[in-house]
Amino acid sequence: MNYYLSWTSPSIQSPQHVRKTACCSPDLWLRQVLYPPQWPQSHPQSGTNLQALIDAQNTPALPNAEIVLVLSNRKAAYGLTRASSANPPIPTAYLALQPYLKKNPDKTREDYDAEVARIVVNAKPSVVVLAGWMHILSEKFIEIVEGRVNLEGLEAPAVPIPVINLHPALPGAFDGANAIERAYDAFQKGDIEHSGCMIHRVVKDVDRGEPIIVREVAIEKGEPLEAFEERLHKVEHEIIVQATKKILDGST
Ligand SMILES: Nc1nc2c(c(=O)[nH]1)N[C@@H](CN(C=O)c1ccc(C(=O)N[C@@H](CCC(=O)O)C(=O)O)cc1)CN2
């Protein structure tokens, strides 16, 4: 069954005209927090996993795919540039936590997550992919995108929307932020022999969802962190497309 896939406010029309969508937003999913070894999110080196998905559109890796919306939680995010520079350009949107809380002093972080969920559900996606999104999503977000909780003024999703995340470590190894650097340091101490990356389902507990694709990545003795990181990112760019396709194909 051929799907016509578009992203973020995507639409997949199968021959049965079942309207499904996959939702991919580098900043919703790829937002990076600034920490020393990482690029500032405005740096042209960031959003590379989004770029992998952009490049995979309408190829055998991701057939009939088209990204239609990119949501950012940072104005300067280079993912926005990647999206608007794509051919055809991909529409973008923006919602950041702190400005939201400043504008809505009576609201909470969970309310912010609910608004993020509103944007996502309004796109009617079949999947939400987190790929560098550095904000821990509350259960409220998950409940809304799965249709278990209704949000005022929001048409609930027809089917639960799976949320998947790209994590630059092996299952249960280095949960949380800065996993690449922590794994590299652990290797230097002789605590691990290799590291890896995975795509897993997103649940309330960070990085503890069911793995979908797991790939080991070697760390070479004496190599600088940057060399390991480059090798790992290359693998990430493969698995993020593969895992998204698996979810959309219903093969996982
Ligand atoms: N409910 C879930 N939310 C998120 C998950 C998840 O598995 N469940 N994965 C993360 C992505 N991630 C690791 O893969 C990750 C991102 C960010 C953090 C973190 O500590 N964030 C802090 C600090 C953020 C900041 O400094 O701005 C926070 O959100 O308060 C840990 C793990 C995406 N969300």
Ligand SMILES: NCC(=O)N[C@@H]1O[C@H](COP(=O)([O-])[O-])[C@@H](O)[C@H]1O
């Ligand atoms: N815990 C989540 C996490 O650390 N995610 C990491 O953010 C980077 C995004 O890169 P990109 O902006 O080049 O796509 C990726 O390395 C991804 O594994």
